[in-house]
Amino acid sequence: MKGFLVLEDGTLFAGEGFGAPAVRAGEVVFNTGMTGYQEVVTDPSYYGQIVVMTYPLIGNYGVTAGDGESRRPWIRGLVVKELCDRPSHWQAVGSLSDYLAGHRVPVLAGLDTRALTRHLRSHGTMRGVIATLKEGEVAGPEQVAAWLEMARSFRLDGAVRRVSTASAYRVPGHGPRVVAVDFGAKENILRELTARGCDVTVVPAWATAEEILALRPDGVVLTNGPGAPTDVPEAVEMVRGLLAHGRLPLFGICLGHQIAALALGASIYKLPYGHRGANHPVKELDTGRIHITSQNHGYAVAAESLPPEVAVTHVSLHDGTVEGLAHRRLPLFTVQFHPEACPGPQENRYLFDRFLALMARAAVSTRSA
Missing domain, CATH: 3.50.30.20 (Carbamoyl-phosphate synthase small subunit, N-terminal domain)
Incomplete structure (x- = not known):
């Protein structure tokens, strides 16, 4: 043929x-x-x-x-x-x-x-x-x-709506309640969460902040997905609503990272040919450690557009683009790469442990407030 x-x-x-x-x-x-x-x-x-x-x-x-x-x-x-x-x-x-x-x-x-x-x-x-x-x-x-x-x-056009779950569903666990917003989530994100005992509810990409908060989550994961983050303005508004809560931990991955950046006031630009593969070196700025990462994205966050309260935590060693963010006051962090790998190296799974630790700290803070 x-x-x-x-x-x-x-x-x-x-x-x-x-x-x-x-x-x-x-x-x-x-x-x-x-x-x-x-x-x-x-x-x-x-x-x-x-x-x-x-x-x-x-x-x-x-x-x-x-x-x-x-x-x-x-x-x-x-x-x-x-x-x-x-x-x-x-x-x-x-x-x-x-x-x-x-x-x-x-x-x-x-x-x-x-x-x-x-x-x-x-x-x-x-x-x-x-x-x-x-x-x-x-x-x-x-x-x-x-x-x-x-x-x-x-x-x-409309890529996220075509790949997202049509309705919410639950993957039960005995630990913290996590809402995963499905922009096109890979199964291994859910596996990494449930392996740590999380009780996960997966909601569609068009879920509102009010609908998510009504589930009384201990934390929210903004998953990966296709296309440009500017194509899902309703998701940006949803994240803004969650940020207004002030104490809810958020973890963004890939497209979720970009959507969170837009919600924080940053801008996005398209890369010439994107990052796609299982061998992309990324530097963690706080520790100086170099991580080999799995990536799949065609857009990046413009570092100069970030507000002062948002810090860049990781950068690409290929082209210096932003690979991770953290809010200096709110319990939010994001990464452009895939910590769940599949395919790729497994050394970045520690980020799921960091998310669980963030939820635990937020729970203690809420109880003592």
């Missing part, structure tokens, strides 16, 4: 297509992770994106029953250099190509993905179309022109 990738600047890549014949438009981004492709394709933060994997061999350990970060893949397409269709792993329940084909996600193989990545690094993230054709079908100039127009007209 023939396959093609057309970028909005008119660049055309050809390769071998896998899965069901399909044509999908999306934002073309690259991920530098060597492993963790199943977690990537099932991460709701990748909604609307065509993901290019820079590591040359993808699919060699197949897919497993427990490695997904949600119930289905969210990517619009996958581009790899070499796709292994005969995986070898004792936990594998099938191949990556069969898994994606079952969800009608097109896969394009046989490209020089590192050359494609250099193109994206030079020209910035682009919109594009991935197309896998029926056997014997040929793509002529008119077809390619139609794909190019499709790419240029693609818009990533």
Whole structure:
């Protein structure tokens, strides 16, 4: 099966297509992770994106029953250099190509993905179309022109509403009550919370501050999710309402970090090609420690726009962008990277322990008030 990738600047890549014949438009981004492709394709933060994997061999350990970060893949397409269709792993329940084909996600193989990545690094993230054709079908100039127009007209609107839970649900525990606002939450965020005994209630992205406070939480987690934080102004207003409470601990992750920054009065800007991978070095300013982090985001907080009461706690060693914030007075801290990893290093899970400690201090303060 023939396959093609057309970028909005008119660049055309050809390769071998896998899965069901399909044509999908999306934002073309690259991920530098060597492993963790199943977690990537099932991460709701990748909604609307065509993901290019820079590591040359993808699919060699197949897919497993427990490695997904949600119930289905969210990517619009996958581009790899070499796709292994005969995986070898004792936990594998099938191949990556069969898994994606079952969800009608097109896969394009046989490209020089590192050359494609250099193109994206030079020209910035682009919109594009991935197309896998029926056997014997040929793509002529008119077809390619139609794909190019499709790419240029693609818009990533309403992404958070498409991936968020439609209604609230509870993951019971015996510890502190935590509300997780689902902007596109990865399952491992919930697993990290429940592993620490938290009684978690997951609410939709459009929940109001009043609805959240009515649940009487000990703390709130603002989760990851796709798209730009400016696309969910109602979430920014919700966070402002929670901040007005004054004593409720808040922990923001990725998109949640950006939404919290907007609520605090900061501004956001789009990165040329984003940070996506499991090997991004981040410096914690208080300790000087360097953490290797898992990341997936296309926007960043403008450090110069932060109010004086908000401190930068972490910075990227790649480009100096803001990777963490903490309020000097309110019980709020956020990180741009993924402390729950999956895929990626596990050294940043301590941030969940920090959140539990923050809730414990807030509880003591409330009782003594």
